[in-house]
Each structure stands twice: as C-alpha cells, then as structure tokens.
Amino acid sequence: MTGISTTPRAAACAVAVDVALLTIQDGRLRLLLVEPDTPALAGRWALPGRRVRDEESLDDTAHRALDELAGITAPDAHLEQLRTYGDPDRDATDRVVSVAYLALTPMTDAPTDHDRARFWDTDDIGTSAGPSLAYDHDRIVPDAIERARSKLEYTALATAFVEEPFTLGELRAVYEAVWGVRLDAGNFRRKVVSTRDFVVEAGGLARPGPGGGRPARRYRRGSAQRLHPAMLRP
Template sequence: MIVTMSRYDPSAFPPFAVTVDLVVLTVREHALCALLVRRGEPPFQGYWALPGGFVRPDEGLAEAASRELAEETGLRAHSTPGQGAAGAHLEQLATYGHPQRDPRMRVVSVAHLALAPDLPTPRPGGDASSARWAPVGELLGQTPADGVPLAFDHGKILADGVERARSKIEYSSLATAFCPPEFTVGELRQVYEAVWGVALDPRNFHRKVTGTPGFLVPSGGTTTRQGGRPAQLFKAGGATVLNPPMLRPDS
C-alpha cells in the first residue's frame, strides 16, 4: 500500500503545543503534600503552579514526564506499585485541552501522577523562582476568595491527582510507594491516614494489611524509630491488586 502526502496541507491545521504537568505527592509530617513551584515568568508570573514543561520534539510523553520529575525532584521513575524508595511511582493521569487553558496559545497538557516517600525541600528549576511542599488539605480547600489560586487549570489537575491516589490505594499496593524500602505497619497506616484524611483503628488496620495475601512481606528486622517497643519491619510484597481491597472509610 502506497501512502501519499501530496494532498496534506499543514497550514490547514493551526499549530498547538503539548506539555506535561506533574502532580507530585509525598507524605511529610503526617500530611499529604503536593509539590508546587512559583512561576518566574509570564503567564501567571508569581503564581504557584504544578511542575511541568513543554514536550521536546524528540521525546515521548512518558520520557518528558520522567525528565521533568528528575529535574524537579532528582528521582527516577518507575510504573510498578510497591517499589518503595527505589524511585517515584509515575503514571499518566489525564489530558487537559480546553482551548483557553493557556493564554499563550493552544496548549494540551498530559498530566502525570508521581508518588514518592518523604522527599526533601525542593529546589526550583527552569522558569520557577521558588518551590515548596504544600499540604493538600489546604490547597483543595482554597478558593479565589481565600487567596491566589493555582496557575492555569492546575487546581483541577491537582484535585484529580489526589482523588486518583485516594482511590488507587484502596485496591492496589500503591500506598507502599510513599514508604521507604522497609517500614512498619504503623508507618503504612500513617500513609493511609494522610492520603485519606481520616483516623484508622490500629488493630483493625494491622489485621487487614497483614492478612491480605501478597501485600506485605516481613523483612526480618525490627525498629524503634517510632518509640516504644521494637516494631516489626516489612517490605512491599509482590501483589499489585489487593484482595480483599482496603475500603476507604467515610471521612
């Protein structure tokens, strides 16, 4: 089959750009936090925004998202839940393409969700003048009357990313992506509490996670980093789907 391009007129289609935006979530001081950067250039100069950037002509979407993640956090990405601190879990979230979402031109953003253990204070890169971790609870409750909203449509993207994380830890082992390679059941419970924004009964939680096949594997060690008696250390098991699932309680 011979394909001809002689009738194709590129001027018939207006050009547009493609970007990747990152919802980077971590748990800091028992709170779910998102990475924000303050824009140092127009548009929305001085506004807080999600990290991201334009997709380069020679790279794919996943490659662009991984590059932006490395530039903003220094982490390499993987796509398998339960990898601990080996890197950051990275998955495609959704595509956002409202014609007026960017005042510069038509820009379509392919957003990605990244999850990682407690991360250090970020350093700004690219056109960002500063960067910080912000508690998700404060960001999702923010309205224009409360203060300056996030740039572009990043408030919507952030809300979608947080809900994706909250729902996925119900039926997958994704919660372990917030944990170091070895962790206690109490530390894992703190992840669930931070992501869901609820308090969980320690005994019931311990029984559920240790009784779910393939979820956790004893590492053979113990720790006293939470104080009190030594606590058993676990590693993420091989299961990616939890059966039965960890149902989210009503907040």
C-alpha cells in the same frame, strides 16, 4: 519566514506534560508546586510541566519536568498517567494540550536547591492559606488527589509513599494522611498481613518513636499490585 511558518503553527497544537507529585511529610499529604518564571503568572504556583520534545516519550518528559524544575530525580518513584486536559481556552495564549501525570514518592528529596519549588499541604490548596494556582491546575490537582485516594483502596500503591524497610504503623500513617481519617491499628494490621504479597516481613525491629511504644516489625513491599478485596475508606 521560518519563524512565521513554524512557531505559531507548532504552538497551536503543543503538547505538554504536567506532573502532580504527592508525598507525605509529618503525617500530611503534600504536593510539589513550582513558581513559573512567566512574569504574567507572578505569585501563582503551578505543577512542574514541560513541553514534549520530538523523540521524547511522555514518561521521559514527566521525569525531565521534575528534574529541571525541582531537582528531583526519582527513577524509582511511581509515575502514572492521570488524564489529558485539552480545553481550547485552558491556556490564555496558546492551545496547549496537557498530559497530566501522578507521581508518588517517599519524602526524601529536598527540592530546596531549587528555590522556586516547594511542597504544599494539600489541605491548604484552595484555601486562603494555600497557593493560588496557574492555568487550569486547580482542576488537575483535585483529580490527582482523588486518584491517589482511590488507588489506595484497591492497589498496593501505599507502599510507594514509604521507604523500605517500613513498619505497619508507617504504612497506616500513609492511609491516614491520604484519606484524612484515623484507622484502627488492629484491623489495619489484620487486613494488610492477610492480603497475600501486599507486604513481606523484612526481619528485625524498628526503634520506637519519641513517644515510646513497643518496637514494630519491619516489612518490605510485596509483589501484589491489586488488593483483593479492596480496603475501602470509611
């Protein structure tokens, strides 16, 4: 009786959190996906997601999803709500309202300890070279990528992709990876340095990469949240 009375009713209005975690690796924007252990979804990939527990905030659920499904504990990573997907038929079995989150982090965590989680090149998602997505996650993923692209324009969020200290070349590589364009190094420098509190000099120089080049100054994140005026993508 308890099983009949509680479980179906609860499933009919379940709330879940799905996290689109973006990072940058080898100059490319990558997205974390996991293989659901549901047999009906074999071969498909999904955003890491968990049901919201009683007495658990949505943010906590997002962190728990990343931790339990990919072994990623990034309390300092940027985490923001994306939007909520609640179409009645988005889940084949139950009515699940999903609160989607967007997470940004530097490429440091190795989810290899969880063999059902891996990063995918965002350019491959939606093509034959990429994964096929479960549920309605093919709607959430483009929204997440577009949100990230848009937020780079008018916020200082690009620094969430790099570790401190960083060079302006590394920060420029973030913009180029997320936007998929090439930016003029000189104009980018002028814009970033002239925006108050976007970045602050950390002192010292970074070693050049294998291809050579003049050593670059090192910077840390500044206190600015928004960019005035915005850095518009070409």
